[in-house]
Amino acid sequence: MSERPRVVIVDDHHLFRAGVRAELGAEVEVVGDAGTVEAAVATIRERRPDVVLLDVHMPDGGGVEVIRRVSSDGEGPRFLALSVSDAAEDVIAVIRAGARGYVTKTISGAELAGAVRSVAGGDAVFSPRLAGFVLDAFAGEPHHASAPTAQELEIEQLTPREREVLRHIARGYMYKEVAQRLGISVKTVEAHVSAVLRKLQLSSRHELSRWAVERQLVTLDGPAAGA
Amino acid sequence: MGPPLAWWHHLAMASLELTPGQPRGEEGHASLPPVAPPRGRTPPGPLRRYPDRGLLGGVCPGLAEHFGTDVALARLVMAILVAVGGIGVAVYALAWALIPVAPESEGLPRRPGAWREAVVIVVAVAAVIVSLRAAGVRFGEEIVWPLVLGACGMALVWRPTVSAGDRTARQGWHSLRTYVRPGGRVDAPRLLIGVLLVAFASASLLHAFGVLRSLGTAIGAVAIIATMLGLLFGPWVLRLGRSLASERAARIREQERAELGAHLHDSVLQTLALIQKRAGDPREVAGLARRQERELRHWLLEGAGNGGPDTVAGALERAAAEVEELHGVPIEVVTVGDGRLDPRLEAVVQAAREAMTNAAKFAGSDRVDLYAEVEPERVDVFVRDRGVGFDPRTIPSDRRGVRDSIIARMERHHGCASVTSMPGEGTEVELTMGRGAPV
Numbered sequence: 226m227s228e229r230p231r232v233v234i235v236d237d238h239h240l241f242r243a244g245v246r247a248e249l250g251a252e253v254e255v256v257g258d259a260g261t262v263e264a265a266v267a268t269i270r271e272r273r274p275d276v277v278l279l280d281v282h283m284p285d286g287g288g289v290e291v292i293r294r295v296s297s298d299g300e301g302p303r304f305l306a307l308s309v310s311d312a313a314e315d316v317i318a319v320i321r322a323g324a325r326g327y328v329t330k331t332i333s334g335a336e337l338a339g340a341v342r343s344v345a346g347g348d349a350v351f352s353p354r355l356a357g358f359v360l361d362a363f364a365g366e367p368h369h370a371s372a373p374t375a376q377e378l379e380i381e382q383l384t385p386r387e388r389e390v391l392r393h394i395a396r397g398y399m400y401k402e403v404a405q406r407l408g409i410s411v412k413t414v415e416a417h418v419s420a421v422l423r424k425l426q427l428s429s430r431h432e433l434s435r436w437a438v439e440r441q442l443v444t445l446d447g448p449a450a451g452a
Numbered sequence: 453m454g455p456p457l458a459w460w461h462h463l464a465m466a467s468l469e470l471t472p473g474q475p476r477g478e479e480g481h482a483s484l485p486p487v488a489p490p491r492g493r494t495p496p497g498p499l500r501r502y503p504d505r506g507l508l509g510g511v512c513p514g515l516a517e518h519f520g521t522d523v524a525l526a527r528l529v530m531a532i533l534v535a536v537g538g539i540g541v542a543v544y545a546l547a548w549a550l551i552p553v554a555p556e557s558e559g560l561p562r563r564p565g566a567w568r569e570a571v572v573i574v575v576a577v578a579a580v581i582v583s584l585r586a587a588g589v590r591f592g593e594e595i596v597w598p599l600v601l602g603a604c605g606m607a608l609v610w611r612p613t614v615s616a617g618d619r620t621a622r623q624g625w626h627s628l629r630t631y632v633r634p635g636g637r638v639d640a641p642r643l644l645i646g647v648l649l650v651a652f653a654s655a656s657l658l659h660a661f662g663v664l665r666s667l668g669t670a671i672g673a674v675a676i677i678a679t680m681l682g683l684l685f686g687p688w689v690l691r692l693g694r695s696l697a698s699e700r701a702a703r704i705r706e707q708e709r710a711e712l713g714a715h716l717h718d719s720v721l722q723t724l725a726l727i728q729k730r731a732g733d734p735r736e737v738a739g740l741a742r743r744q745e746r747e748l749r750h751w752l753l754e755g756a757g758n759g760g761p762d763t764v765a766g767a768l769e770r771a772a773a774e775v776e777e778l779h780g781v782p783i784e785v786v787t788v789g790d791g792r793l794d795p796r797l798e799a800v801v802q803a804a805r806e807a808m809t810n811a812a813k814f815a816g817s818d819r820v821d822l823y824a825e826v827e828p829e830r831v832d833v834f835v836r837d838r839g840v841g842f843d844p845r846t847i848p849s850d851r852r853g854v855r856d857s858i859i860a861r862m863e864r865h866h867g868c869a870s871v872t873s874m875p876g877e878g879t880e881v882e883l884t885m886g887r888g889a890p891v
Contacts, residue, residue: 309745331782353821357786360825395786396834396880397821 230345233272234258235265235291236280236307241330245278245307248334253341265291274302275345279324281308281315292322305344307337313358321426326350327358348415349422356395359425360388383421390417500554501547509548534581542603598656605649719747739780746773764797764826765790768833771805772822779812782819789826791887799865800831800885806857807835807881815839815879831885838878844871858883 232253234242242258249255256272259265262285269277269291277295279288288306295301304324306316309331316327325344328337329352340350351359363383383391386407393403400418404411499518503510512530516523533540723744730736750769765787772783791797804822811820817839824833854871858881862869867885 353784353786353823357788357823360788392823392825395788396823397784397836397838 229254230275230341231256231272232276232278232341233265233268233274233302234278235260235268235283235288236278237261237283238280241280245337249338249341250334252335252338262286262290262294266294269295269302270298276341277302277304278307278341279304279319281306281319281327287315288319288324289322292319292324296323303344303347305340305350307332313361316355316358317362317425320355320422323426325422326352327355328352329354349418351391351394351418351421353395353397356391359421360391360395362425363388383424387417387421390414391421394418499551501551502554508544510553511544511547511551514551514554515547539599542600545600545604546606598653598660600653601649601656602653605646605651605653715751719751720744735780738782739777742782743773743777762793763790764793764801764824764831767793767798767801768804768822768824771801772808775805775808775812779809781812781817783808783812783822784819785822785824787824787826791826791828791831794887796865796867796885796887797831799861800833800867800883803858803861803869803883804833804835804881806854806861807883810854810881811835811837811839811879815841817878827887829887831883831887833883834880835883836878836880841873841875841877841879843875844873 230253232249232255234245234255235258236242236245237260239260242260246255246258253276256274257268259268262283265277265279277291279291281288283291288304288308292304304319306319306324306327307330308316308319308327309329320327325347326340326349328340328350332340332352343350389407390403393406394400398406400411400414404414407414500514501510502513502517505513505523507527512526513523515521515530516526519526530540530544533543723740727737727740730740746769768787769785772785775781776783793801804824808820808822811817815837817837819838821836822833823836824831858871859869862883862885865885867883869884870882871879872882873879
């Protein structure tokens with residue numbers, strides 16, 4: 226991308242918005258920021274940014290609500306979730322709503338700018354943590370009560386290659402390093418990651434909510450232990 | 453026949469001498485309640501019941517405590533009140549219903565044998581009344597007994613309202629607990645019994661005064677008035693109940709807020725104060741902030757699935773936090789799946805800790821990634837840094853950590869460890885361990 230991506234920052238903490246704005250600095254063009262869902266929707270409609278940096282947790286519904294309302298407009302910007310939250314369910318919810326990636330707020334300014342450029346270019350951005358969450362969500366063999374259709378199976382499972390790519394990302398490798406280690410091109414790594422993102426967004430509500438429930442209710446004495 | 457004899461003996465002694473505060477005739481009175489020491493000049497506390505010390509509802513010990521007298525005197529007075537036409541029963545029932553249980557008595561078991569004694573006392577009192585009546589001594593019983601019944605009925609009706617907002621008061625009322633739910637709302641059977649008792653008492657009184665017949669036509673009017681009263685006061689009673697409930701909710705909220713405040717004070721505010729003091733040392737400030745973040749995150753996410761104290765994920769998190777604190781290099785921990793620690797997995801955690809320490813100490817990397825995948829049949833842990841790296845074939849002999857603490861440790865537990873590193877490319881330590889019994 227030759228020109229600088231235009232970015233809107235949505236976060237309910239003023240200090241944090243100012244900090245991100247300063248850190249992104251020259252690499253991207255910050256065209257606006259907002260502290261509430263209402264203001265965010267209005268700002269995004271008015272400024273038409275390429276990328277929205279979106280806080281997962283905000284009053285009045287958080288990032289999910291912003292994506293839902295902006296996406297109903299039709300062609301919208303791309304979203305990158307940015308949060309301190311460790312709660313997997315919340316992060317997965319934002320990804321499923323349509324965000325193209327998730328990075329934690331402790332990310333460095335340069336890395337964040339790189340992530341913004343990737344998202345603007347249509348790629349998915351998986352931080353190690355998100356890769357971990359996704360692996361967790363798709364963990365284990367599918368144990369459907371009823372036999373799933375072939376199409377369902379294809380959507381709801383990761384291929385071994387995709388799993389391997391995610392595992393490397395979770396281990397802290399950059400796309401470039403993953404490509405090198407697996408002997409594939411960076412483009413192929415990006416394709417795998419995008420495929421995973423699509424599967425995450427398409428997979429049936431049932432399967433992921435089962436996962437969420439298990440995460441909440443997992444007890445070490447129960448049968449779900451270590452599963 | 454120990455208890456009744458003891459009781460009468462006690463009564464006799466007390467009535468003869470009328471000296472409160474002196475436990476009389478201790479010998480052979482093992483079943484008597486322990487007598488509270490005289491309170492001297494300490495101001496009387498609020499009226500409370502002591503069911504664990506008492507015979508029935510613990511009213512007499514409470515009264516004795518309140519007025520600073522011997523419990524025997526209180527019992528004597530109560531017995532006389534009962535005997536003299538039965539007014540004592542009314543007093544006792546009301547006291548039982550309205551006086552809350554003393555906090556220190558709450559939840560304590562009743563004295564063994566108390567019920568038996570109580571039954572004996574009731575029988576004895578009844579016998580006295582009957583014999584008095586046989587001797588021609590009457591105390592206007594046709595008035596007193598209806599009053600007694602009415603008092604019991606009132607106690608039944610009013611008790612729930614009195615206790616609605618008061619946790620301590622709710623603890624009492626053992627005898628009716630089984631079919632009366634003292635949880636704020638007045639429930640139907642209890643209310644019905646109470647109303648019936650009051651109605652019966654009123655009818656008896658009216659009958660005693662010989663006005664019942666002339667009142668026959670007025671019953672309708674009374675019913676109407678009663679309905680009106682109900683309509684008038686019903687909403688008020690309801691509102692009262694609701695306000696008590698909301699008050700309780702507010703109190704719980706207040707308690708939670710206080711807890712949160714205490715936690716924030718102990719952790720976040722302390723850390724912020726420290727950060728202000730050390731503002732000149734960015735490394736330490738970052739370390740402080742990071743440690744606080746971990747603590748707060750742990751506190752917020754407590755019990756949300758992974759990361760319990762005796763699980764692999766929890767142990768790895770803890771080890772990472774410790775290494776981070778010691779060496780000041782942030783460690784990003786990502787875990788997939790979880791499982792309970794066993795000796796083999798503890799070895800993995802130890803080895804991972806050693807690998808993290810090496811990475812933090814020698815790699816010169818600005819961050820370390822730890823990734824653990826816990827599956828039903830095996831556990832994989834990766835510790836990766838982007839530091840200087842080294843040639844694994846030439847591990848310096850003084851770097852015993854890698855050989856002893858990582859590779860040898862894993863092999864002892866039938867796992868394996870491999871180190872991938874190249875000068876300038878960073879290092880990755882991979883630990884693999886099967887789960888369950890070693891094959």
